[in-house]
Amino acid sequence: MRLIIRDNAANVGEYIGDYIAKRINDFEPTPEKPFVLGLPTGSSPIPTYKHLIKLVKEGKLSFKNVVTFNMDEYVGLPRDHSESYHTFMFREFFSHIDIPPSQVNILDGNAKDLIGECNAYEARIKAHGGIELFLGGIGEDGHIAFNEPGSSLASRTRIKTLAYDTILANARFFNNDIAAVPRMALTVGVATVLDAREVVVVVTGQRKALALSKAIEEGVNHLWTLSALQMHPWALIVADEDATAELHVKTVKYFKSIERVQDEVEEMHAKLRAEGKSDQVGSME
Numbered sequence: 001m002r003l004i005i006r007d008n009a010a011n012v013g014e015y016i017g018d019y020i021a022k023r024i025n026d027f028e029p030t031p032e033k034p035f036v037l038g039l040p041t042g043s044s045p046i047p048t049y050k051h052l053i054k055l056v057k058e059g060k061l062s063f064k065n066v067v068t069f070n071m072d073e074y075v076g077l078p079r080d081h082s083e084s085y086h087t088f089m090f091r092e093f094f095s096h097i098d099i100p101p102s103q104v105n106i107l108d109g110n111a112k113d114l115i116g117e118c119n120a121y122e123a124r125i126k127a128h129g130g131i132e133l134f135l136g137g138i139g140e141d142g143h144i145a146f147n148e149p150g151s152s153l154a155s156r157t158r159i160k161t162l163a164y165d166t167i168l169a170n171a172r173f174f175n176n177d178i179a180a181v182p183r184m185a186l187t188v189g190v191a192t193v194l195d196a197r198e199v200v201v202v203v204t205g206q207r208k209a210l211a212l213s214k215a216i217e218e219g220v221n222h223l224w225t226l227s228a229l230q231m232h233p234w235a236l237i238v239a240d241e242d243a244t245a246e247l248h249v250k251t252v253k254y255f256k257s258i259e260r261v262q263d264e265v266e267e268m269h270a271k272l273r274a275e276g277k278s279d280q281v282g283s284m285e
């Protein structure tokens with residue numbers, strides 16, 4: 001796993017935005033071979049979305065041949081509710097870029113058959129050849145997507161009851177009315193995220209500091225589902241200084257010291273991918 005630390009949330013967004021843009025451009029997606037991108041909601045990815053929008057407006061990036069799969073959606077919230085993840089994604093991202101709406105996939109939290117909806121979502125991801133890069137954020141309790149503490153690390157897309165802490169944290173989006181926050185969501189599973197060929201996670205703000213330390217300094221543990229990333233061969237966490245508050249100084253110094261060398265290794269891997277030798281691309285710890 002790599003950890004990149006930037007001064008603030010805006011710099012984290014620029015870093016991840018440039019990173020994703022490079023991946024998409026190097027991939028040279030076509031209608032027959034689109035780039036499949038997994039996406040999160042939440043306030044953390046907003047600076048990344050802003051930067052990606054800027055790159056599209058400058059003509060440096062296009063989403064015409066990108067297919068997206070969102071991580072999660074509330075159950076029972078009308079699709080056009082201001083806080084549905086569907087509304088969020090179009091408001092913050094999709095309506096500002098050149099992606100055809102038919103290439104956007106978001107779980108339907110109002111489906112009559114919720115279990116069928118989850119199974120069909122997994123099948124659709126598979127039919128697209130799997131996710132190339134899954135971007136994620138985390139909750140204060142270390143959840144990725146809506147994989148709350150205690151989620152199976154082998155979980156797949158399913159219905160999930162939200163932890164009380166998450167309901168409290170998300171009440172800020174519902175006029176601080178706890179009763180208005182949905183109790184359930186549909187979410188990709190931990191294993192769905194781990195299946196992606198690459199996972200990039202944005203972790204910003206002091207509120208996430210404990211979760212970050214649990215996820216990278218302690219063992220793989222279902223109580224902090226982000227820690228499952230330790231099992232992924234190509235995982236990257238990009239954090240701001242505030243989010244590193246609970247890390248050991250030694251951990252921070254270590255990851256900072258290897259960043260430059262990792263960039264060089266990353267260049268070698270990029271060359272292999274460009275030469276069509278993806279099978280020779282190893283892991284990036």
Ligand SMILES: N[C@@H]1[C@@H](O)[C@H](O)[C@@H](COP(=O)(O)O)O[C@@H]1O
Pocket residue numbers: 040041042043044045071072136137138139140143144145146166
């Ligand atoms: N299901 C989403 C997560 O995918 C997201 O990572 C988290 C953090 O949100 P924020 O970035 O606003 O702190 O919120 C929700 O729980």
